[in-house]
């Protein structure tokens with residue numbers, strides 16, 4: 342598995358983030374390594390990487406120094422992707438990312454978009470060739486990834502790594518922000534409004550699992566059959582996100598199971614994690 346020396350402070354925009362961000366990157370780095378190594382020789386016309394909530398490329402982990410952000414982890418894969426497709430809404434972060442990405446040679450010129458992920462998906466999908474294989478890293482702060490965007494990603498063979506903010510946003514805000522609001526963010530993200538009745542039919546302890554279940558059922562309608570889950574939590578254990586890996590192919594799921602059996606602390610586990 343490829344390891345990276347921590348980045349240096351280059352004076353450009355660096356956001357401070359919680360230590361759990363390093364856990365996301367642990368899984369991403371390991372999966373990128375396995376994916377680009379094992380899939381490069383297959384008969385795909387190219388391997389693409391899409392990052393719709395890309396950030397600035399370098400982050401400051403609270404109390405723990407600098408860390409590479411997801412797009413620059415992808416940019417440093419030992420077996421490079423054919424092309425990177427990166428979107429970031431914030432102008433300052435986008436400019437920092439655009440400068441930083443130029444420091445890493447890529448086979449194809451990266452596609453960089455400053456705007457909303459749910460709109461940028463159209464010009465991005467126009468650039469993804471048929472018979473290519475794509476990895477999409479979908480890491481919003483809250484309920485910002487619309488289901489319609491997943492529908493567009495599913496038009497090509499794409500493995501998905503989704504951060505679903507079940508506790509961070511959905512459960513924290515459902516009563517005041519989403520309940521009873523037609524076309525609320527929760528409706529737009531899940532692509533359905535059945536979540537409310539499904540939650541109400543369950544004890545509150547099961548609500549996070551119920552939302553994930555509704556989401557997975559929806560994603561299944563797009564042709565995905567393989568699902569793997571990881572819990573992303575604060576150091577004290579409070580849950581934040583659920584990482585959901587989705588693939589249409591058992592080979593993708595086997596690859597994920599292998600790389601995700603090593604947890605961020607270095608421990609190997611083999612069971613399903615809530």
Ligand SMILES: C[S@@+](CC[C@H](N)C(=O)[O-])C[C@H]1O[C@@H](n2cnc3c(N)ncnc32)[C@H](O)[C@@H]1O
Nearest residue numbers: 394395396410411429430431457458480481482
């Ligand atoms: C969790 S951070 C991404 C971190 C990055 N993926 C990483 O791992 O290094 C979420 C990013 O999404 C950006 N963002 C928020 N809303 C967005 C939107 N609608 N479209 C695109 N980017 C958005 C934020 O500015 C922020 O940089």
